[in-house]
Amino acid sequence: MASASLLKSSPVLDKSEFVKGAQTLRIPSLATIRCHPTTAPSALIVKASAYADELIKTAKTVASPGRGILAMDESNATCGKRLASIGLENTEANRQAYRTLLVSAPGLGQYISGAILFEETLYQSTTDGRKMVDVLVEQKIVPGIKVDKGLVPLAGSNDESWCQGLDGLASRTAAYYQQGARFAKWRTVVSIPNGPSALAVKEAAWGLARYAAICQDNGLAPIVEPEILLDGDHGIDRTFEVAQKVWAEVFYYMAENNVLFEGILLKPSMVTPGAECKEKATPQQVAEYTLKLLHRRIPPAVPGIMFLSGGQSEVEATLNLNAMNQSPNPWHVSFSYARALQNTCLKTWGGRPENVKAAQDTLLLRAKSNSLAQLGKYTGEGESEEAKKGMFVKGYVY
Numbered sequence: 001m002a003s004a005s006l007l008k009s010s011p012v013l014d015k016s017e018f019v020k021g022a023q024t025l026r027i028p029s030l031a032t033i034r035c036h037p038t039t040a041p042s043a044l045i046v047k048a049s050a051y052a053d054e055l056i057k058t059a060k061t062v063a064s065p066g067r068g069i070l071a072m073d074e075s076n077a078t079c080g081k082r083l084a085s086i087g088l089e090n091t092e093a094n095r096q097a098y099r100t101l102l103v104s105a106p107g108l109g110q111y112i113s114g115a116i117l118f119e120e121t122l123y124q125s126t127t128d129g130r131k132m133v134d135v136l137v138e139q140k141i142v143p144g145i146k147v148d149k150g151l152v153p154l155a156g157s158n159d160e161s162w163c164q165g166l167d168g169l170a171s172r173t174a175a176y177y178q179q180g181a182r183f184a185k186w187r188t189v190v191s192i193p194n195g196p197s198a199l200a201v202k203e204a205a206w207g208l209a210r211y212a213a214i215c216q217d218n219g220l221a222p223i224v225e226p227e228i229l230l231d232g233d234h235g236i237d238r239t240f241e242v243a244q245k246v247w248a249e250v251f252y253y254m255a256e257n258n259v260l261f262e263g264i265l266l267k268p269s270m271v272t273p274g275a276e277c278k279e280k281a282t283p284q285q286v287a288e289y290t291l292k293l294l295h296r297r298i299p300p301a302v303p304g305i306m307f308l309s310g311g312q313s314e315v316e317a318t319l320n321l322n323a324m325n326q327s328p329n330p331w332h333v334s335f336s337y338a339r340a341l342q343n344t345c346l347k348t349w350g351g352r353p354e355n356v357k358a359a360q361d362t363l364l365l366r367a368k369s370n371s372l373a374q375l376g377k378y379t380g381e382g383e384s385e386e387a388k389k390g391m392f393v394k395g396y397v398y
């Protein structure tokens with residue numbers, strides 16, 4: 001396993017090795033190959049990332065059979081909205097109590113392979129004084145970290161947005177690695193009703209590619225998440241068309257940035273009709289469109305596709321995932337849900353210590369249902385009415 005000391009010996013070319021016009025490519029598990037300019041003027045310089053083996057291992061561990069990701073990386077502002085929905089104040093103590101409940105649910109690691117944390121949680125302890133990160137590792141859950149700095153308006157576009165966070169990302173990711181994080185998340189969005197404009201798609205794809213390259217240089221396997229928002233009344237064919245364009249650009253720029261595809265994870269939206277479309281799609285239709293998209297655009301080198309839930313109900317997100325796992329796929333097809341794992345858990349807790357166990361049981365139930373869906377074995381029996389309620393919010397800000 002690569003250690004943090006590798007940072008110091010990370011693959012930076014010496015001046016003497018630098019050749020004008022040459023490129024640096026990272027290829028896993030290959031020894032460094034250097035071609036001297038005098039013997040091969042147009043040859044490539046190929047170097048393995050110091051972390052290549054570890055990145056591949058991390059991505060494979062997160063993409064392990066019957067497991068998926070618990071996204072618990074709500075920013076303080078979003079977490080505040082969640083706490084307000086159960087009548088709690090947005091204090092650090094309340095956020096800590098809720099996240100302690102999540103990470104310490106007994107046996108969670110059977111169904112959950114990775115947990116995405118907000119920065120506060122990465123450095124926080126549980127209410128009984130253990131580091132959140134240590135509790136996760138004990139549960140065999142890989143700690144991850146949200147590294148983007150959120151969305152802001154994209155000047156020159158059709159009221160669209162872009163995702164901030166590249167400045168200082170190299171030093172932040174190095175520090176997060178030291179703190180125990182092994183993967184990262186960057187969520188940008190694409191809006192169908194607002195275009196999407198070519199500018200917004202290009203910006204989203206380029207930002208994701210730069211982020212992914214920087215994370216890999218610092219030992220974090222990047223989750224690449226261009227969320228195509230559910231907002232709109234468009235049909236499923238339009239979502240498919242936009243998703244094809246978005247993923248083509250994301251992979252184009254990731255290749256240009258020499259991102260190691262074996263050491264990334266994807267977090268796509270499922271291909272569904274817009275939330276306000278009159279025609280609804282069945283899980284079989286969602287699976288058919290989504291798998292067609294993935295087959296056309298995603299190389300099999302990518303180990304895991306971890307879907308977001310995006311405002312679907314808990315049960316809907318699980319049924320759709322299950323439908324995608326009815327026959328073997330070239331990648332691990334799984335979940336990285338926030339709302340679709342936490343909704344009933346949060347409501348069951350209601351901020352009351354006496355409800356912690358019941359809330360943890362509901363989290364485990366959702367995690368188990370999605371674990372079964374990852375294996376294509378979920379039946380949908382015995383689900384509560386609460387779990388069937390949609391969670392779409394127009395213009396939702398994460």
Ligand code: 13P
Pocket residue numbers: 071072073116185187225308309310311336337338339340398
């Ligand atoms: P949802 O599953 O609530 O859409 O969350 C997505 C996300 O990006 C959280 O990390």
